[in-house]
Every structure is written in C-alpha cells, then in structure tokens.
Amino acid sequence: MNRTKQITTLSLLLIITSCATQVPSIPSEEGTTATTKSEVIEIAQDVLEEETPSKAPFPIATKPLSKNDRMNAVAVGNTTPDGIVYQTDSTQLSTQSFKGKYTVIDFWATWCGPCVKEGPIFHELSKTYKDKNVQFVGISVDRDFARWNQFLQQRNWQGNNYWMGMAEEEDFFGFAYSEVELDPGQLGIIVGLPKYVIIGPDGKILHNSSYVKPSNPKFMDLLEEHVGIK
Numbered sequence: 001m002n003r004t005k006q007i008t009t010l011s012l013l014l015i016i017t018s019c020a021t022q023v024p025s026i027p028s029e030e031g032t033t034a035t036t037k038s039e040v041i042e043i044a045q046d047v048l049e050e051e052t053p054s055k056a057p058f059p060i061a062t063k064p065l066s067k068n069d070r071m072n073a074v075a076v077g078n079t080t081p082d083g084i085v086y087q088t089d090s091t092q093l094s095t096q097s098f099k100g101k102y103t104v105i106d107f108w109a110t111w112c113g114p115c116v117k118e119g120p121i122f123h124e125l126s127k128t129y130k131d132k133n134v135q136f137v138g139i140s141v142d143r144d145f146a147r148w149n150q151f152l153q154q155r156n157w158q159g160n161n162y163w164m165g166m167a168e169e170e171d172f173f174g175f176a177y178s179e180v181e182l183d184p185g186q187l188g189i190i191v192g193l194p195k196y197v198i199i200g201p202d203g204k205i206l207h208n209s210s211y212v213k214p215s216n217p218k219f220m221d222l223l224e225e226h227v228g229i230k
Helices: 003-020 037-051 067-073 113-128 145-155 171-176 218-226
Strands: 084-086 092-094 102-108 134-140 160-163 177-183 186-191 195-199 205-209
Touching: 067 171, 067 177, 067 186, 102 113, 102 171, 113 134, 145 160, 171 177, 171 195, 195 218, 205 218
Parallel strands: 102 134, 134 160
Antiparallel strands: 084 092, 084 160, 102 195, 177 186, 195 205
C-alpha cells in the first residue's frame, strides 16, 4: 500500500474507530453484524483493499508542458526531441530521420512575409551545398496543409519541404517559439517566424535563433561556424 493510501486508510479508520461506540451494528458481507471496534476496522480495511486498485487501469494524466518548458527543451546544447512532420503526399516522417547529417531548418508559414522573402534564398543555399554533409529543411507551421501544399506548387519551391502545422503539443514544436518583448519590460513567448535551427549529425542542437536570416551574410558565418562550410 502506498503512502497516500496508508494516510487515507488511517484517516478513515480513526473516524470509524471514534464513531464505533455510537453505531450499534454494521452489516458485514456474510450477513452478520459488527459491533466492536476491531470488527468495524477489519471491515473498513477489506472495503478499502477491494475498492482501491493496486494499479491504475489507465495512464495517469500529466500536466502539459508550458511554452516556456518546450522552448527551454530545445535550447542550444540539448538533444533534439522527436517529432512528426508530413510530406507533400501526406505521408508521415519522423524528425529522427534527419540524423546522420548536419540539418539546417527553416521554420516558416505562408502567411509570414519575411518567411516568403527568405525562403528562395534558403533554397538556393541548399543547392549550393547539395554535395556536402548537410541538408536544408523547410518546416511549415501553417494550420492548413492544403494551403501550404498549394503554395509550394505555385511558387515551385523544391527541396526538403515538410508540414508540421500548429502541433503545439509536440516537443519538437518548441523550436518555433521565441521570447520577445510584448510590452515595455514584459516578455512573452510567441511563434516567431522565420526561425532557423542548426542540428548536428548526432541530434545535438547547435543554433536556434530568428535574428540572422539567409539574406544576411552572417548566415554564411553561422554555417561556417557550426557546419564547416562556406
């Protein structure tokens, strides 16, 4: 019996014991009556053992992680959590399949102006380094899968393009969060796009920021620093 159950049992027994002298009789399962404290306590113990399972028949719900927790989980130096993304043909793909190469990820959405502007530059970089041990991956957080898919076709965006949607329950979605100043002196966590992430072949997070974009020459410095290409 675990400690919580013990405490509950003791509390109930104390109440029953204190009241036992006031109760003339308690029917037992056999049809007889219990008139003493010891008999009352024995019956109470049997009831608790029968009605309290030793193990829950279903998983106990845990408190969902906060945005701050998810953002901290994907901080530089941590190991990339697993996640599920979708290809244009709707098939699922585990993000663990990215392991083995350096992975540069562009988190974006079709409704994000800077994302749409930087996207072609990001894709050109992927062509430049196609023979290197690095892969450039675009992951959309658009709510509408069909809209994202149509956008790719209309713009003829090639390369490794995947859709995740607003899957905020996924630990991997933490990459899309950024801490910003919403009001003077007040910080908040939002989906800040575009967001660029660099992950090592072993899954270690090397870079996670929205401040340096592909159109900025410093983006090449980041690749040189973390991936060794320029």
